[in-house]
Amino acid sequence: MSIQQSLAPLLGKQADPVAAGYHLRELAAGDAPAAVAILAQLADDPATLQESDPAIIGALLRVVHDLLIKDRAEQTDSMLGSLEPDVIDQIDRSLPAEVSNRHLLLHLLSLQRTDKALRVLVQILNDRPPTDWMDAGLVLSPLMQHDDWSVDAVFPEVLKSLSEPALAASLLDLANYLVRSGRVQSHPAAGMLDGLNELLGEVSRRLAFFEENPRAFGDDVPTVQKRLGEAVALAVSLCDAVALIGDESSIAKLNQTVALRHRRVQCEAAGALAKLGDEEGRKRLVELSEDPAARLRAIAYADELGFGDEIDPQQRTDQATAEAEMALWLSQPHQMGVPPTSVEVVESRRMLWPSFDSPVDVTLVRFEYNLGDRCYSNIGMTGPATYTMSCDLADMPVEDIFAIYAGWHADHPDIFTVAADSFNEAQIRVMEGFQQHLQHLGYEDIRPAMLGLFLDERAGMFTASREGTECVVATDGLETIDHAIAGRNRPLGPADLFNLYKGRKMLRTFNS
Incomplete structure (x- = not known):
């Protein structure tokens, strides 16, 4: 059966969503050449693509992407290289509204890394930017994993999209990476420093407003988490960027940012201030090393900047590190989203553990969230992995807590x-x-x-x-x-x- 015949049941107004699952499974059994042929067919019929079911097309894009990147065999890389960037541009222009996974098409352009592919990518980002900051991060991630691409094909043109909330953090992260890796002598956004300072001030004001009124970011939890994550990511990237550019004009906005309650943002702002020679930033980093949720980053920045000896040695003990790992893990958006009220090591042992050939240190950490009229607590694990069970382990014997985490961590086909x-x-x-x-x-x-x-x-x-x-x-x-x-x-x-x-x-x- 030809690719055109295979795609016919999936495209257009008459496509049956129920039957689509069967046809998508058939296509998923294909290979990289089939994926390239599918994309060519989609580009050849933009009108039909435009009127197709967004859910079906989103699933089809996932299938094509998986076929082109699975195992990254030599044939797959060759087929990816043969893919015409203009084909992806045409498909992206024709996608139905609300289609999911369009960022996977852009990821293919980043994987190609040719001058033409990157210029097409930049044009799409400027004209039709992603709407999710995590999707944007995936799109640009190959450019931070390889150094065989032309910086001039991306910068400074892509910086036109810095005003896009979902894209700004990833663009700055890429520019920051280029400076750290030595691929550029000056920061690609150095000429936009005034704008970066203003943007940092605006993001800081938004986060401060959120701290006073969380509903300012939305009325439902997913919306709030998305917008908060986006704002935090941008604040962190901006702090890093202005620190790398190294101009004292950024100090005022960084002082505004370091006053926020969010531990990660505080730490990044304090680190940026310290890099700019500001004594208050230096003092704040030393203070933050006492906070489990900020401890690891604060110590890393202090060491990097040459004043790590000012950190209390007690903050570097194995126990303090385990507490910090647990607090940091719990603070992530996909976990609790905020640091715990308290953390405390229950017990630590060196033992043989599933999936490890040699003994490892395994630490049980009790954490607590004081929520005013109620309290939530549990016992998590650090060492071979950082994790907490959703079930309550608080009153179990320590031997059984180690055991339940060992059983969770075991990974074997049998x-x-x-x-x-x-x-x-x-x-x-x-x-x-x-x-x-x-x-x-x-x-x-x-x-x-x-x-x-x-x-x-x-x-x-x-x-x-x-x-x-x-x-x-x-x-x-x-x-x-x-x-x-x-x-x-x-x-x-x-x-x-x-x-x-x-x-x-x-x-x-x-x-x-």
Whole structure:
């Protein structure tokens, strides 16, 4: 079947969204040459593309992008190089409104990195910029991973888009990278310093207003998070840019920025002030090293600028570093979004751990959010990874907390689960045997949840009750674990219990 025939059910007003899934799966089984042919066909019929279903086209762009970048084999790179930038330009001009994944087309131009591809990319960014700052970051990321492209093909023309909120931070990050890597002698935006200072002041005012009235950024959580993330990213990039340009005219706006409550922005502004020789910036960095959420960056800046000896040595201990890693992780937009009220190391051990050949330091950190009339706390892990479970671990024995994180971190093709509604006949028989074992132990109201397969072992996860208390139970016929779920706000679920089950076994085996 030709590419034209394969695409016909996906394009135009008559495309069936239900059938589209089947045809997209067929296309996804193709290769890089097929992806190039798909793009050429889309560019040849802009009118049909324009009237197509945005959801279907967005999915098609994802398929094409995946085919062109998967495994990055020699043939794939060759086919990517053969792709005409004008084809992508034509498609981008013709995409239906609200289509998703258009940034993936622009990413292909960045991956090409030829002068023509980059000039087309710059023109698209100036004419039709991305509307999401994370999408913009992906588009430009290849240019910070390679140095085989012409700076003149991008700068200064692309700086016309600095007024675009979703694009400004990524453009400045790229310009900052060029300075740090030594590819340019002066900052590409140095001639726009007055505008950068003014923009920094404006972003700082917006963030200050947000701190007083979070609803200023929107009425729903996703909108607020998007706009806050965009503003923070731009403030950070601006602080870095003006520090690299190195003109004292930026100090006033940086002093405005360093007064904000956002730890990351404070730290970047203080670092920029210190680079410009401002004593207050230097003092603020030393103060910020005492704040777990800002500690790691503050120490890094102080070391870089030659006054790291002014940092209290207690802020560099393993315990202080673990607390800082947890606070920083929790502060990320995709986690809690704000630093915890307090963090405290519960216990740290050096042990053999899943996926590591040698012993590693594993630290459990208790964190707390004081929310006025209520409090949220839990225990997270740092070391092999930084992570916190959504279920409440606060009252579990320390040995089991280490175990549940070890089970979560284990990654092996022979470790997986099968949900109860997907059991085959053999798995049903295995679970029936486990259920009978639990009945003999006195459990009642036993309901299968999932079967866990752990290398050569199998364990059943159930919900049940024992002595009138609802609980989740794991058993392999020899070892049985249960945890009460009644009356708990964030109880362990069956998947959490499987993590505990396999984590116990692995840590016993590794560290006996």
